[in-house]
Amino acid sequence: MYEFITGFMFWLSLGVCLAGMLIRTVLYFRGLAWNLDRVAYKAYPKDGFNGAMRSIYKWLLPFGTHGWRKQPFMTVIFFCFHIGAVIVPLFLVAHNLFLEKKTGLSLFTINNSVADFLTWLVVASAILIVLRRIALPEVRIMTTWYDYLIILISVLPFITGLMARYEVGNYNFWLLAHILSGEILLLAIPFTKLSHVFLFFASRAQLGMDYGIKRGGLKGTKMAW
Amino acid sequence: MPEGIFCNKKPVETEEELTALLGDTSGTQYYKEMKELDVDSKLLWTTIQNTCKSRIRTWLEICAHCGMCADSCFLYLVNDRDPKQVPAYKIQSTLGEIVKRKGKVDNEFMRMAMETAWAKCTCCNRCGMYCPHGIDMGIMFGYLRGLLYQQGFVPWEMKIGAGMHRVYRAQMDVSEEEFVETFQWMVEEYEDDYVGLTVPVDVENADIMYTVNAREVKHYPEDLAEAAILFHAAGENWTIPSKGWELTSLAMFAGDWAACKMQVESVYEAMERLKPKRMIGTECGHAHRATVVEGPYWAGRKDGRPPVESIHYIEWLAEALREGKLKIDPSKRIKQPVTLQDSCNYVRNHGLRETAREIVSYIVEPGYFRDMSPRKEHNFCCGGGGGFNGIGLFRPQRNKGLITKRDQIIATGAELVLAPCHNCWDAIRDLEEEYEIGIKWSFLKPLVISMLELPDHMKPEE
Structure with missing residues (x-):
């Protein structure tokens, strides 16, 4: 069982995730149409590029935009969730030991107590994100079971990881559950709303090009949202 | 009855058709016919397949339903934070549904979508600046309007307006x-x-x-x-x-x-x-x-x-x-509290956020200019943009929408509002008529003329 999910399943989920992201990103940009979108992407590549980078950069910065500043609570839980959710899976010592064994490559690693802290932060923020969904009428009205499923898929690897980390009950069970839930997450990325992990950059780049070219960029106005 | 005499899928192309449509006062018969108008689902779906490409499809797909756009919409704020006025909800429940159902929607749905597209959105594009994913719902509403127009579900005045352009x-x-x-x-x-x-x-x-x-x-x-x-x-x-x-x-x-x-x-x-x-x-x-x-x-x-x-x-x-x-005669500059209405269409949508302020620096005595809050590209729509001013059927909704601008103006303490935009000018005139807050409003041309130092060759002989 362990061999299967760390062997075939690992390669399958990683492969599907990476290939899926690549294909969908290519399709996204190929699907942009200057005449339908009404943005002359190709006529002003430099302005478009600058607009795209600016748009992505500003929104990656906590409180970097009016939107973030307007909603401080959401901004804090959003960044706590996403910082942990990106850093821990990539830079955890145990993940990199596993990766090295599999591929001979490994990434920079973070201290285990930092990883613990960030993981708790992810779980705590996820709970707050769910509570926010339930509490605020403007969020509740749009929320469907699918939104909760996405949150569940995203947070399950962190919960199971903590259970294994603190060896609550059967360590092997939690380890298997952790690896499986991680693989489900990888498989879900290209096919669900989780595609935002890469389409966020694509979509922001598009609007950044729109502003950088058509909506004032060529006039020298850099909108600081 | 599929196609009405006035309400149908055919654009107005001739002067006679225009006169006839105008003759249907307030669109009484037009809206009656709309209730019977068939939806051409096949055409709707084919159009979507041909024109709804990765940008809009991705926007519809990755919307996280986070509600961060809610506060950006003046119609949400002014309608007592009605969740049904959240931009993401408005677009997901209209365009989102049409795409999801592959165009198989009925007459009642299309009339709901029409009301949403013209009475719950002015295409001011403010929400797009507040979405972490960069989803511009104003653009999507513009797109939805195109689909609705093609199917004949368009407010009476808008059909006439488009017809005017076709004929004249x-x-x-x-x-x-x-x-x-x-x-x-x-x-x-x-x-x-x-x-x-x-x-x-x-x-x-x-x-x-x-x-x-x-x-x-x-x-x-x-x-x-x-x-x-x-x-x-x-x-x-x-x-x-x-x-x-x-x-x-x-x-x-x-x-x-x-x-x-x-x-x-x-x-x-x-x-x-x-x-x-x-x-x-x-x-x-x-x-x-x-x-x-x-x-x-x-x-x-x-x-x-x-x-x-x-x-x-x-x-x-x-x-x-x-x-x-x-040349401005400095003694004739504006010496009363004055504010400026930033037009969405050339400020947020074309970057001209400093230009009118530069004009203010020449024509207003220092100390009298009061900026609105929010301002520049973050300013709210006047309340009448995107055709909202002109649609009789949605007049009550429009009048409610004016409250945002009314309160913004009151907060500045200004007695005069500079409105270098026809739509904004109209909306501010209407809000004064409706709510009587005691303000004046003006385009820039007459104000500049009133303080102009005329070149000698233009001065009449005494």
Whole structure:
């Protein structure tokens, strides 16, 4: 069982995730149409590029935009969730030991107590994100079971990881559950709303090009949202 | 009954059809027929497949339903934070559903979508600035309007407006002769006070080709004379085209993309015929957006620009004041609390956030200008944009929408509102009528003329 999910399943989920992201990103940009979108992407590549980078950069910065500043609570839980959710899976010592064994490559690693802290932060923020969904009428009205499923898929690897980390009950069970839930997450990325992990950059780049070219960029106005 | 006599999928193409449709007062029969109008689901789905590409599809897919756009929408705020006014909800429950159901929606759904597209969104594009994913719901509502128009589910006035452009290449029934004659007549009226005032018609290779809003010709002809006075005082070499003089596009509000193309091409043809150095449009927001910002794309211009450099009136005015072509008598500057309405269509959607403020620095006595909050590209819609002002059926919703601007203006303590945009000007006039807060509002032209130091050659002999 362990061999299967760390062997075939690992390669399958990683492969599907990476290939899926690549294909969908290519399709996204190929699907942009200057005449339908009404943005002359190709006529002003430099302005478009600058607009795209600016748009992505500003929104990656906590409180970097009016939107973030307007909603401080959401901004804090959003960044706590996403910082942990990106850093821990990539830079955890145990993940990199596993990766090295599999591929001979490994990434920079973070201290285990930092990883613990960030993981708790992810779980705590996820709970707050769910509570926010339930509490605020403007969020509740749009929320469907699918939104909760996405949150569940995203947070399950962190919960199971903590259970294994603190060896609550059967360590092997939690380890298997952790690896499986991680693989489900990888498989879900290209096919669900989780595609935002890469389409966020694509979509922001598009609007950044729109502003950088058509909506004032060529006039020298850099909108600081 | 599938297709009505007035309410149907066919655009208005002739003067007779226009007259008939106008004869149906307030669209009484039109809206009655709309209740029976069939939805051509096949056409709807084919259109979506051909025109809804990765940008909008991705927007619909990755919307996280986070609700961060809620506070950005003035219609959400002013309607007691009704969750049904959250931009993401509005677009997901209309366009999102149509895409999800592959166009298989019924008449009732389409009428709900029509109300959402024209009475719950002014396409001000503010929400797009507040979405972490960069989802611009205003753009999607513009797209949805196109789908609804194609199916005949469009407010009566919008169908008429688009028809006007198709028949007259103007938003109102103003012919080319009427335009030129009205301009000439107004100039003659002012000739005694402003010596040498003329209106050069169809002059080739002029520095400026001036275009207007048909409403000025029909309802505010003094605006035409004011434009002539300022160009003359600034010593500009300018002209008006007898054909292709209409800057506006109600077709854009209606989602009639074919009419948008016809309209804007008439202006571009004038540019190509007269070869001016620049085109300057009147103080109108949506008109600038239609002809200068969106128009090039409707006309299939790959560089996204009109045939000649085209600027908004405030850009010319700021330049003329900066360069001293127009001189202001400092003693006549505005000395009362004054604020400025930033038009969504050229500030948020074309970056002109400092231009009107530069003009303010020349025409307002220091210490009297009060900015609105929020302002510049974050300013709220006047409450009447995107066609909202003109739709009788949705007048109660529009009047409610005006409250945001009313409260913004009251908070500044201003007695005068500068509104260099026809839609904003109308909305502010209507909010004063509706709520009586004791303000005045004005375009820039008459104010600048009132404080202008006339060049000697224009002064009448005593």
